[in-house]
Amino acid sequence: MMSYKEKVIEGTEKYWNMLKEVADPEFPISVVDMGLIRGIEKRNNSLTVTMTFTSTGCGCMDWIENDVRERLLQAEEIESVEIKVTWDPAWTINDMTEEGKNKMKYWGVSS
Amino acid sequence: MAHKNKNALVQLAETMADNKYVMGNRLVEVGVSGPTIEATLSSISLSQGELSHARLLYRWSNDMQGLQTKKVKAVKQPEKVFPQMKEATNWIELIVGLYVNNVAIQAVLREIMKNKQQELNLQFSKMMIELEDHLTYAKEWCHLLIHDKGSIPKKFVENLERAVQPVEKWLNEVENNKELQQLGVISQDSNLTSLFKETIATLPVTRTGQRVS
Known part of the structure; x- marks a missing residue:
């Protein structure tokens, strides 16, 4: 499984780090460590974030999308953020970072 | 996909979406009185x-019709719903509907995705993947009900036979639909009805309503 750092396109590191501050609503880990972010592209002053969710019935989809958008719009140079949701490949525990897995284990959630 | 000549595919998507919408509704309305707390929570x-x-299928239907809607909201009562789930008022009817409907929907979606995978x-x-999980859960409950005591196994089989008939009829219409075949979403040799029957036949009951040990 590709580590999230391998998905980082040059010039977007800053935005990945910003999303490390956006927490999953159900667990105290970031959306990046949860493996929800599949890619970030920057074109001029716009960002396109490709992301997924742990299930199609996730009740927090709007919440997470808004948190991602709001955090990225705090970057001075960013005027718009588009979020694209993909369901392929389907999210699995292997999408989580090692840091994310360790945090989940600490909170008593592991497989 | 282009938007023209998609009426049959839109109808197909909406039938599956409507049924999933109603299943979601009945799983709460009936499921809240499940036989155990675990069953209710599940x-x-x-x-x-x-x-x-249902939302993903409605969105697909909207996309095919060229409707640009980010949020999909039910604006009307679902129309294309199989009676078993629509009329479910107890746990046996609920589990039968969940299993039978999803076996059929899985067969259709697999066929469509085989032909339009990308x-x-x-x-x-x-x-x-989630659909497979739902089927595993429903099938386990089917086995529990079939091997239960008293009148439950008989009621299960009666419900199963009632649920299967309209779904078989629908699958037969889908696999013989010329428009769907011309669109390349259903193959001429899809055998949806046979696949459905074979899967339902894996439940350990006979057509006369007796349990197979």
Whole structure:
């Protein structure tokens, strides 16, 4: 499984780090460590974030999308953020970072 | 996909979406009185899944019709619903409907994705995994009901036979639909009805309503 750092396109590191501050609503880990972010592209002053969710019935989809958008719009140079949701490949525990897995284990959630 | 000549496919998507929408509804309405607390909690969780599957299918239908809507809201009562689930008022009817409907929907979606994989993977690959989970859960409950005591096994078989008939009829219409075949979403040799019958026949009951040990 590709580590999230391998998905980082040059010039977007800053935005990945910003999303490390956006927490999953159900667990105290970031959306990046949860493996929800599949890619970030920057074109001029716009960002396109490709992301997924742990299930199609996730009740927090709007919440997470808004948190991602709001955090990225705090970057001075960013005027718009588009979020694209993909369901392929389907999210699995292997999408989580090692840091994310360790945090989940600490909170008593592991497989 | 282009938007013209998609009426049959839109109808197909909406039939599956309507049924999933109603399954989501009944899993809460009926499932809240499940036989055990675990069954009730599972039912609520499955409901969330069924409703999200309905949303993905409605969105697909909207896309095919060229409707640009980010949020999909039910604006009308679902029309194309199989009676078993629509009329479910107890746990046996609920489990039978959940299993029978989803076996059929899985067969149709597998057929469509086999033929239109690249177009649909982005939208449906996670749903297909979840659908398999829902079927595993429903089938386990079917086995429990079949091997239960008193009148439950008999009621289960009566419900199963009642649920299967309209679904078989629908699958037969789908696999023989010329428009769907011309669109390349259903193969001429799809055998949806046979696949459905074979899967339902894996339940350990006879057509006369007796349990197979």
